[in-house]
Amino acid sequence: MPITAEAPTAATHAAGADLSQREIEMLREELDELDAEILAAVRRRVEITRRAGLARIGAGLPQVTQHSEMQVLRRFEKELGRDGVSLGMLLLRLGRTGAPRQH
Numbered sequence: 001m002p003i004t005a006e007a008p009t010a011a012t013h014a015a016g017a018d019l020s021q022r023e024i025e026m027l028r029e030e031l032d033e034l035d036a037e038i039l040a041a042v043r044r045r046v047e048i049t050r051r052a053g054l055a056r057i058g059a060g061l062p063q064v065t066q067h068s069e070m071q072v073l074r075r076f077e078k079e080l081g082r083d084g085v086s087l088g089m090l091l092l093r094l095g096r097t098g099a100p101r102q103h
């Protein structure tokens with residue numbers, strides 16, 4: 001709401017609502033852009049995990065290393081707490097199963 005000494009009129013209310021609406025739209029756009037970045041980063045992570053897995057198999061090592069995966073989960077937990085662990089586990093799982101093809 002604009003700063004004014006007078007009581008807000010219907011017009012100032014409407015102007016305030018317009019402003020909030022525009023701000024919400026801008027924030028919505030920013031969120032959509034962020035989601036696109038996050039999804040691109042997740043796809044990149046999946047692809048790198050796949051390559052690392054193939055390289056490990058090629059070197060006669062197990063595809064999955066528990067030690068590295070625990071480090072990933074600890075990093076996510078430190079940053080985001082319990083939900084971070086869940087997010088980390090989902091990323092590790094996606095790395096194993098691969099991401100669905102892009103439409």
Ligand SMILES: C=C(O[C@@H]1C=C(C(=O)O)C=C[C@H]1O)C(=O)O
Pocket residue numbers: 049052053056063064065066068069072091092095
């Ligand atoms: C193949 C590797 O990565 C696998 C995938 C990981 C991940 O998604 O972060 C971590 C450990 C491994 O199970 C590796 O670390 O060499």
